[in-house]
Amino acid sequence: MAERQRGRPRSFDREAALETATLVFWEHGYEATSVADLTRAMGIAAPSLYAAFGNKESLFTEVVQRYxxxxxxxxxxxxxxxxxxxGAVSRMLREAAREYTEPGRPTGCLTLIAATGGTTASPGVEESLRAIRAANVAAIESRVxxxxxxxxLPPGTDAAALARYSAAVVQGLSQQARDGATREQLEGVAATAMRAWPA
Amino acid sequence: MAERQRGRPRSFDREAALETATLVFWEHGYEATSVADLTRAMGIAAPSLYAAFGNKESLFTEVVQRYxxxxxxxxxxxxxxxxxxxGAVSRMLREAAREYTEPGRPTGCLTLIAATGGTTASPGVEESLRAIRAANVAAIESRVxxxxxxxxLPPGTDAAALARYSAAVVQGLSQQARDGATREQLEGVAATAMRAWPA
DNA sequence: CCCATTGCATAGCGCCCGATATAGAATTCG
DNA sequence: CGAATTCTATATCGGGCGCTATGCAATGGG
Structure with missing residues (x-):
């Protein structure tokens, strides 16, 4: 891992480049981001990108994991x-309202923004994002x-419905943020959403 | 309008072609749908599409309006x-659960599916969809x-927050439908969401 | 100091994108 | 009928896409 490398050292910071790529994908989505967009933003040429990250899809995969x-x-x-x-879901919604409107970065959630339709372009991309979303729903349901x-919580509580509802609200928060809602407006949505929670 | 046309008559049904285009855009989104995808599905050649609908963006605009x-x-x-x-919002959510899982057509809502990122590709497309979503929020708020x-409703009711919350739930329903949720699951989400409503 | 190794920069590959020029087919008007 | 008009079909156009071949720059090992 920490082995000294023999040839010419890389002239850019891989971590910083990855962060830049994250912001670009986050802003425009996977399909709408071209490799030229990425290399321009990252300040490197195409061969450097391919040498360091494989190809566009594997770069995106790494970006999503890091995200x-x-x-x-x-x-x-x-x-x-x-x-x-x-308390967990309440905090989750409150923090989503804050995260999705954090100044200095794209609004909303990358895993909800980055993919549009279905099976058209990159089969693996949409599927991996869907898996992440499914895992989040499952995590909420498990907690409930x-x-x-x-x-x-009351014995009759429908854990699956409550979890799916909570996930849907998070996704709605992301879309609202994308459409220009302010942090205060999203916090209002989060507070409203918690009124559906059992006593 | 009903004026007899002089030249060779169009050999395809414009309305049917528009419906087909709607389904393709609905399934894959605007960017991921190519003109070749459209002409193949509509059963016409590219020049016929351009003669009848202008270009890809104006066809999409007409599709969205019709949708x-x-x-x-x-x-x-x-x-x-x-x-x-x-009652209106309750019905809206219930019907969204049904509409977004209606068999025989793409799941979710076209105006939420069709656009990804922001200002990248087609400036007008994303903006027009955003306007539609904003109009929906405004319509709910006006009703509240x-x-x-x-x-x-109680005098202290925050109409804006309640409206934005309702819109967010609809958007979450669309995303959940896109991720494969069943009609019954979405109806559970809709029912849960209504518990946040003031007495 | 020379060479192997590795990264960078330029240039360009094949491919598909949205859109169109051109020519022929189908209809109405006179 | 011929002439004018309108649509269709074939074959592209210029351009941007993801990606890479080639040659030079910068490092470490001997």
């Missing part, structure tokens, strides 16, 4: 750290189910 | 026909505001 750790982690963190499912089992 | 009258009208209809704002004024 999940950097920008999307607030959701799982809220689900893990809060003592109750209700745990609280139902422990008595923190 | 709003055919497939998206249920929202405004619910807002106009139901006696209370709560009317009920607050008439006493059908």
């Amino acid at each position: 999940g750790q950097r920008y999307g982690a607030f959701m799982l963190r809220a689900l893990q750290e809060e003592p109750t499912a209700r 189910r745990a609280d139902v089992a422990s008595g923190g | 709003g009258q055919r497939y998206g009208a249920f929202m405004l209809r619910a807002l106009q026909e139901e006696p209370t704002a709560r 505001r009317a009920d607050v004024a008439s006493g059908g």
Whole structure:
């Protein structure tokens, strides 16, 4: 891993380039972002990009993975750290309102923005994003189910519906942010959404 | 309008071709749909498409307008026909769950599917879709505001937040449908969402 | 100091994109 | 009928796409 490399050293910061690529994909989506857009923003030529990241799709895959750790982690963190499912989802929605309108970066959520239709262009891209979204729904449902089992939520609670509802609200927050909603407006949506939660 | 035309008559049904184009755009989005995809599905050659519809963007504009009258009208209809704002939004969400999973056509909502990022490719396309979404939010808010004024909803009700919340849920329903949720699952989301509504 | 190794820069590959020029086919008018 | 008009079919156009072949620059090993 830390082996000294023999040839000419890379003249750009791979991590910084990855961050730049993240912002471009986040802003314009996968299809609408061309390799020329990427190389221009990253300040490198095409062969450097291909040498460092493989191709456009594998670069995007790496971007998405990194995005999940950097920008999307607030959701799982809220689900893990809060003592109750209700508190976890409430925090998740509140933080989504903040994250999706954070100044200095694109609005909304990359995993919701970046793909449009279905099976048209890149089969793997849309499928991997869908898998991430499905995992998020499952994580919420698991958290809700745990609280139902422990008595923190009423026994008749439909965990699947509550989880899917919560995920839908997050996705709606992203779309609203994309359409120009302010942080305060999204916080209002998040607060409203929590009124649907069982007592 | 009904004037006899002089030359060779068109050999395809313009309305049917428009419907076919709607389904293709609905399935794959604007960017990911190529003119070749359209001509193949519509069963006509490229010059016929350009003669009948102008270009790809103007065809899409016509598709979106027609979609709003055919497939998206249920929202405004619910807002106009139901006696209370709560009933209107409840019906809107219930019908969205049904519409977005209707067999035999693409899932979700065209105006939410068809555009990805922002200002990249076609400036007018994304902007016109955003305008439609904004109009929908405004229509909901107007309906809520009317009920607050008439006493059908509590005086302190935040009409803007409630409207934006409702729109966000609709958008979440579309995304969930796109991700493969069943009609029953979406109806569960819609029912859950209505619990946030004021008594 | 020479060479192997690796990255960078220029230039360009084949391909598909949206859009069209041209010529022929089908209709109405006189 | 011929002439004018309108649509269709074939065959492209220029351009941007993702990607790469080639040659030069910069480093480490001997």
